């Protein structure tokens with residue numbers, strides 16, 4: 001999951017973009033980038049690392065201009081090389097930069113067509129560079145020296161016809177403005193907000209999550225609709241148009257389980273409220289399975305499960321205790337590249353308070369169990385701290401299928417639940433009782449908050465890929481390309497070879 005942001009303002013946007021990216025940091029910790037525009041020039045800074053490490057004062061000073069876009073990256077295609085950090089840039093037509101959250105499922109076909117038919121060269125393995133070139137080609141085809149809003153919308157329409165998969169995009173067209181759009185299923189989130197200037201004008205901001213708007217003093221206007229494009233010219237005029245033939249809102253349910261911040265509102269669903277509901281339905285399941293349960297205390301696995309665990313304890317009428325203290329300087333472990341790093345980080349990140357465990361029957365609650373890295377370590381830590389019985393509950397159902405829409409879970413074999421029963425998983429993680437949320441309950445939780453959403457993208461739980469283009473051959477291909485072993489080899493190669501500004505890896509050597 002990546003975070004994207006774009007601002008059209010009446011003063012320099014560098015600081016507001018930086019602040020917004022720090023607020024979206026939970027969506028991507030691998031790389032960050034900002035590009036601004038002033039007097040016919042782009043100013044771009046991007047690199048691997050957290051926002052606070054990528055942008056030093058000297059960079060910030062040079063990111064001048066009242067218009068700009070930014071990105072935090074969690075790679076789901078290509079490698080974690082700095083050459084694939086975003087925004088990407090293409091010089092023709094006009095000069096366009098682009099930031100993308102999601103994953104194209106037909107990137108290979110598009111890349112071939114771009115080369116053979118559109119005569120465009122793609123220099124990385126990033127699907128986002130492909131997307132940028134499709135957009136650029138479609139805009140170039142119109143052959144205008146000065147593109148109108150209708151030209152921009154026509155190019156977005158063509159992108160929807162050619163691109164498959166998930167994409168929430170913000171692109172900046174030099175000298176003209178920024179355009180943002182969501183794929184026709186609205187799988188990945190994007191919203192926009194407005195801020196009044198002292199002179200009574202309007203400034204606009206587009207972001208993955210509403211929390212980024214709040215932090216920069218913008219008021220949420222609304223979500224971008226699936227398939228819709230929002231175009232904001234540099235003078236602050238805003239235009240919107242539906243650019244897809246058959247748009248349907250089918251948002252990713254995993255945003256509500258794990259990715260998004262609880263203080264965000266996505267597609268009119270308060271993530272916080274949805275997570276409270278998840279805690280309630282989990283408690284109901286406890287009472288269904290074991291009405292006479294002996295749970296002494298409910299303990300969350302910080303951070304994300306806190307909201308659901310708190311509500312679960314409340315519903316069960318048992319104590320809620322912070323039994324694990326999180327080291328606030330360690331980021332999210334799930335989105336770290338490589339299993340070795342993830343495993344090490346769990347212990348560095350969480351430390352138990354023995355007092356809360358000694359002699360007790362503890363119910364540990366996490367938002368989800370994906371590879372099982374966290375829960376295996378945590379159950380052992382609870383035992384070492386003296387727990388009598390260690391129970392474990394997941395606020396999401398078992399993750400059994402790979403994700404192809406922007407979450408880096410490409411390899412079915414890395415998912416602890418993919419071919420196992422609940423009892424087998426329970427044994428593997430060493431718990432005395434394991435409880436998963438039912439998928440119907442999870443859907444009820446989010447729909448209770450916004451009943452207008454008719455369907456959810458739940459492929460990691462049910463294996464149903466809504467774009468209709470995913471078959472076993474595709475899944476095998478991404479498994480081979482992106483399993484942990486291959487990725488660590490690729491990233492090791494990158495280090496050895498020293499990436500230069502244009503991407504030159506030798507993974508095929």
Ligand SMILES: O=P(O)(O)OC[C@H]1O[C@H](OP(=O)(O)OP(=O)(O)O)[C@H](O)[C@@H]1O
Pocket residue numbers: 258301302303304305331332333334335366367368369370371372373374375
């Ligand atoms: O089964 P696993 O493969 O371990 O993945 C699931 C875990 O990873 C995430 O935590 P993370 O540390 O990324 O972030 P958080 O602090 O927001 O909970 C998630 O909240 C679970 O705890």
Ligand SMILES: NC(=O)CC[C@H](N)C(=O)O
Pocket residue numbers: 001002073074075076077078084100101102103104126127128406407
């Ligand atoms: N997580 C994402 O949204 C990733 C965006 C893009 N596919 C990349 O790998 O850079």
Ligand SMILES: [Mg+2]
Pocket residue numbers: 301302303304305366367374
């Ligand atoms: Mg967690």
